[in-house]
Amino acid sequence: MNASYLKFIEQAFIKYAKINTRSDENSASIPTTKGQIVLAKVIKDDLSKIGVKNMVYDEKDGYLVATLPANVAVAPKPLGFIAHLDTADFPAENIQPQIHPAYDGGDIILNEENDISLRVSDFPNLKNYRGQHLITSDGTTLLGADDKAGIAAAVTAIKYLNDHPAIKHGEVSFAFGPDEEIGLGAKRFDVEKFKVDFAYTLDNGLPGQLENETFNAAQAKIAIKGTAVHPGNAYGLMINAITLANQLVAALPVDEVPEKSRGREGFFLVTAFSATIAEADLNIIIRDFDKEAFAAKKKLLQQIVDHLNREFDEPRVFLKIQDQYHNIAETLKQHPYITELILQAYAKLGFKTVIHPFRGGTDGNALTEKGIPTPNLFNGGENFHGQYEFVTTEAMLQVSQTIITILEEHYQNNK
Known part of the structure; x- marks a missing residue:
């Protein structure tokens, strides 16, 4: 992907991050907060501008589903990708994303007035991002990379596929859903409109990570x-x-x-x-x-x-x-191809694969129980759910590249 996609994904992420989508476990509304509806409609509008025609926003469960048709005569089984709209229980009003281009690998003053800094001594992984476009909040809110980095990556992958019709792939659906952080969204998801055999969540983690086991x-x-x-x-x-x-x-x-x-x-x-x-x-x-x-x-x-x-x-x-x-591991063991496809894509991209149990849960737990086996990949961010959260534009683009590579390998495996 060239520089134009780097710019596209960065601008998309900034736009999405500024929308307050903090979920509320005490709300009886679906979704639990109005900001999630706003974001879903912004994404729908962006996808419409890209050229996506098959989209459904369902007010009953708060999910936006976009489907790209297969462009090959003999198509592999349909698959999907999922990113969630909401952010965690941390201040999310008036988010002000800060871009640090060509990050120098040192400490970052997030908010001078409140003496808030992102220090390498506290977060040594920052050194891994030297030279990249690092994005943070202003230190008074979270950033929302969990999971707006996943959303921006999915939208960018869709744009790339639309711009490059020569890339052969089967039918693929993208779901953008609410209330993941409070464990409600996927339980309410009417999967009749998400007609896939298996899927992957684009949630927390780094390139090369695969989480095929949960609590x-x-x-x-x-x-x-x-x-x-x-x-x-x-x-x-x-x-x-x-x-x-x-x-x-x-x-x-x-x-x-x-x-x-x-x-x-x-x-x-x-x-x-x-x-x-x-x-x-x-x-x-x-x-x-x-x-x-x-x-x-x-x-x-x-x-x-x-x-x-x-x-x-x-x-x-x-x-x-x-x-x-419940733990998704037992179901995924019955469908080894889902994991093998990821390992194949990661190898092609040159990632060092890290498979480990996820000490938590994702939308994939509920979806797996609904008959759609769904492990988790990554969204490229770090320090989620707090004021020190960050992500780089380059890491998000790697998520997009992973989506495209999975589709290419899936087609090659089944043609």
Whole structure:
């Protein structure tokens, strides 16, 4: 891809990044925030200008799907790519992307007034981007590379395919969906309009990365009912919900927490805790790659609750556990070609392939459960979900090149 595409992808990303698409788990709207609708319509308009004719925006699930028809007589199975519209739970109003052309590899002052800097000592990977067009926020918001870098890359790949009709490919669909960060978007996605055999998410990570395994995930909501009385008359009467909540947390395995786990190790994480003597509410997320270990963690939490309740004549601690998503690894093992195609494309592009379990989940979890096996690739950014997030124009263009190479190799493998 020449310099014109470098300019195109940079301008597209800047435009998308400036739109506040922070999702809201407390909203009942679909999508949960209006900014996501705005962005979807901006993308649709951009694709229309490129020449894409087959597009559907569905108000019921908030997804924009664009499909390019096959341009060969004998077409391979249709495949898809997915990028999400929303950004994480971090300030996203009045985002001001800052371009640092020909980045020199040193510290960057993001906001002089507030003394906010992006320091190489804190983020040594910055040195890998010397000479590139580095893009940051102004330090007061996130940037939104997760996942607007993926969106910009997908739009640029579509433009390149439209500009170069000689590139042979089968049918390919691109989905731009809402509320990934809060785990709702893909669960609502009506995949009847996304007619693909398999797909790839263009989410967090670096060129050459492949994530074909994710956590199993569950959320536990715990309500504790105490009895509040005057402390002077509390003997034999008071049941302190705060004390029970602390006992519950203390009973969890002390080493099975995010700050002490890595690789394929799972964890418990208390994400919210509010309590008075009369009542307490806790949210705990449970994560593990192994299906049996995941089940054991859920069982352990139930046993802790049961043990606390045995102290009383009636239950005081109430637990609800809901599975959020499941590891995609087992499904992908049944479809080895999906991984082999990526490895083939990465080799052609000269990437050093890094396959590792993703310590989280993507839209691919819900899509895989809906019958569309979907591992994750990369979007080229770093330091997601905060003020130090960055991406380079060159890295985003590598995402676009990856999309095109996958389509070329897929055609070559099946012609």
